[in-house]
Amino acid sequence: MARVVVDVMPKPEILDVQGQAVSRALTRIGVAGIEVRQGKHFELEVDDSVDDETLHRIAADLLANPVIEDWTVTRV
Amino acid sequence: MSTRIGVITFPGTLDDVDASRAVRYAGAEPVALWHGDHDLRGVDAVVVPGGFSYGDYLRAGAIASLAPIMREVVEGAAKGLPVLGICNGFQILCEAGLLPGALTRNEKLHFVCRDQKLRVENADTAWTSGFVPGEEILVPVKNAEGRFVAAPDTLKALEAEGRVVFRYVGGNPNGSVADIAGVASESGRVVGLMPHPEHAIDLLTGPSEQGLGLFTSVLGTLAGAPAA
Numbered sequence: 001m002a003r004v005v006v007d008v009m010p011k012p013e014i015l016d017v018q019g020q021a022v023s024r025a026l027t028r029i030g031v032a033g034i035e036v037r038q039g040k041h042f043e044l045e046v047d048d049s050v051d052d053e054t055l056h057r058i059a060a061d062l063l064a065n066p067v068i069e070d071w072t073v074t075r076v
Numbered sequence: 077m078s079t080r081i082g083v084i085t086f087p088g089t090l091d092d093v094d095a096s097r098a099v100r101y102a103g104a105e106p107v108a109l110w111h112g113d114h115d116l117r118g119v120d121a122v123v124v125p126g127g128f129s130y131g132d133y134l135r136a137g138a139i140a141s142l143a144p145i146m147r148e149v150v151e152g153a154a155k156g157l158p159v160l161g162i163c164n165g166f167q168i169l170c171e172a173g174l175l176p177g178a179l180t181r182n183e184k185l186h187f188v189c190r191d192q193k194l195r196v197e198n199a200d201t202a203w204t205s206g207f208v209p210g211e212e213i214l215v216p217v218k219n220a221e222g223r224f225v226a227a228p229d230t231l232k233a234l235e236a237e238g239r240v241v242f243r244y245v246g247g248n249p250n251g252s253v254a255d256i257a258g259v260a261s262e263s264g265r266v267v268g269l270m271p272h273p274e275h276a277i278d279l280l281t282g283p284s285e286q287g288l289g290l291f292t293s294v295l296g297t298l299a300g301a302p303a304a
Binding site: 018065 | 134135138142170171176177178180181182183184185223225226227251
């Protein structure tokens with residue numbers, strides 16, 4: 001078994017309203033100068049028989065929506 | 077024999093009852109379709125209603141787009157089956173690749189629930205043929221993830237091909253690009269919109285009767301075309 005991490009982030013040109021809300025909340029706890037973008041982090045326990053091509057396919061077909069999100073697949 | 081229109085129920089669907097009622101008001105027979113079945117039961121058209129299928133897990137519509145019944149809907153749409161996606165149904169059709177673009181969190185992060193004026197931009201689709209181009213209709217909108225986005229090239233093509241079917245009038249409720257409330261497939265047989273025409277079919281329960289026009293339109297479309 002291998003461990004794989006897939007990180008999914010809104011594309012830079014997509015307005016990330018959730019990240020903006022988090023950024024604003026930071027100022028309420030007295031922290032300025034931080035801009036947040038919010039995404040998703042998936043941890044996969046992967047059978048050794050699953051190749052990289054399959055991992056990239058599941059990231060593109062299910063874990064991320066290519067219209068609005070970018071993703072990275074990392075074996076850890 | 078009356079026209080049979082399927083209405084899909086997923087776990088978490090809310091508006092299947094109202095959608096079936098709208099089908100009945102329009103003069104067709106509503107047919108309940110179940111998400112786990114590989115069977116469209118021979119219907120002439122399909123409505124994918126609103127709600128929170130699979131709890132909006134992963135992304136709104138993402139899990140539902142892979143349900144067994146959606147395989148059948150995608151296959152049917154390729155053969156010209158008219159499909160209407162409302163709210164979560166629109167999100168599902170985008171995730172299934174039947175419609176372009178995506179629906180994202182509303183600009184102000186609020187769940188917006190109000191009566192909304194829309195302009196019918198394209199009265200040539202399977203679901204809008206009974207309207208007059210430019211006609212304005214009043215229907216409820218209720219969602220938290222209704223902000224339509226698409227790549228610049230996609231947007232340009234949608235506008236050029238007249239595939240923006242509905243546009244918000246009198247205030248954009250969610251920050252959708254170009255005030256887009258609904259779009260169509262290339263063929264005009266598949267239409268999706270965020271607002272809820274099925275909640276505006278009589279004055280007892282809705283702000284107008286104008287939503288019924290989508291359901292009567294498809295009956296006209298089906299009557300005018302040979303059976304698929």
